[in-house]
Amino acid sequence: MFFNSYLFILIFLPTFLIAFYLAAKVLDNNGLFLITTAASLIFCASSGLTNAIFILGEIVVNYLFYIALKRNRSKHLLATFITLNVLFLGVFKYTDMAISLINAVLKTNYNILNIESPLGISFITFQQIAFLVYVYKNPDFSTNALSYSTFISFFPHVLSGPILYTEDFYSQCKEKIGKINWDNISSGLLLFSLGMAKKILLADVYGKMVNAGYDAIESLNTGSALFISIAYTLQIYFDFSGYCDMAMGVGKMININIPINFNSPYKAVTIDDFWDRWHMTLTRFLTRHVYIPLGGNRKGIVRTYINIMAVFLISGLWHGASLTFVMWGLVHGLAMIISRLFKKHISRIPKLITKALTFIFVNFAWIIFRAGSFSVMKQMVSAFLRPGLSLTTEVSSAFAKIGFIDINFGYNAALAIAFVIFGLILVFTTRNSLEITNKCKWSIKGAICATLLLIFCVLSFTGTTTYIYLRF
Known part of the structure; x- marks a missing residue:
């Protein structure tokens, strides 16, 4: 993927930005949308032509759905279009899971199809x-194919989100998006550099230790298992x-x-x-389109808790x-219900204690998320019960480089x-990236510092690595 290679930093992104700003001098927003869509399709095609074809097909089909809804504002038509999108997602993501369940329950032996999901299918859907x-809901709203194609395919977020909000995106596009704003360029460069540093200098380093631990899970003891669980908590964030x-x-x-997706979640x-702080755009989507339509908290306490559990089960399955x-969704749903049930009692507990308990719960829930299977999860739980506090050789030896150092x-x-x-200190005490860059003003010094950080990250690439959420 371009996001994981020198090509994106050194070739694709600068080429796109230069072409975009040169075109902005003579083109209106529609022309810029065309350039951005073309760049997005090229970006997706870099990992396989079928990915670009899939996104283009999704855009065409759903734009036709949009035209049909404009002509006939029907709830049944809307339900049909939503169902088709969900079915399309289900075919790619859940066919093999369904076959496995059928084989397990009915003792059959149907072949797994090994269907490969197109990149970004969950977020796009x-x-x-x-x-x-x-x-x-907004019959006066209208758009054209060019702006819609940019809205769906915009390459920075298409693979792993955040999920863009229709109203936010289109309200911004009322102004010319190609107007040069040096403060925005400065804060954008710093945001990009900080994001790259998080990935290359932190997440990838934690990931090597986590992978080493899970690859030698039988040798883990209490200390190593705890270390690995915390390292994964930091890695995924x-x-x-x-x-x-x-x-x-x-x-x-x-x-x-693009909307913020993380607001210092481990400070919760x-x-x-x-x-309210983790994967905020997904939470907003599920609240708007699952929890509220199911009745939210308007139909009594029992129904409210059923709705909460439905949201978290869907969230788990979506991942x-x-x-x-x-199961990960289930335990988070149960935790949310317990939190609601004892809200008054919890509010009397010092925040430092509830913050620690929340982090501990989230940390151990990530074990279910990372395991991938119940057998691995069971092995990890067993490792916590195995006496010993020192790190195993496999885990400690995986910590050999930070970047290229x-x-x-x-x-x-x-x-x-x-x-x-150090990672725990960062997540508990520092501001998030958007808070750091919100008041960023253009300066030569700031641009140089951001560029140097970016160069350090580029030099630290040791090979193609993938983002965890590309799988979802």
């Missing part, structure tokens, strides 16, 4: 569903929020504000607060075609623990 609902920072950074450079004082993801000084275990503590 949800965004198009939200768009169709918005069109239905820096990995996913790093991607979103990069997406916001590119958008900012061309005056499109309750599980409710965590879900992947595995029962472990469903070799840190293999013979004290790997101590350095690895220090690096995890």
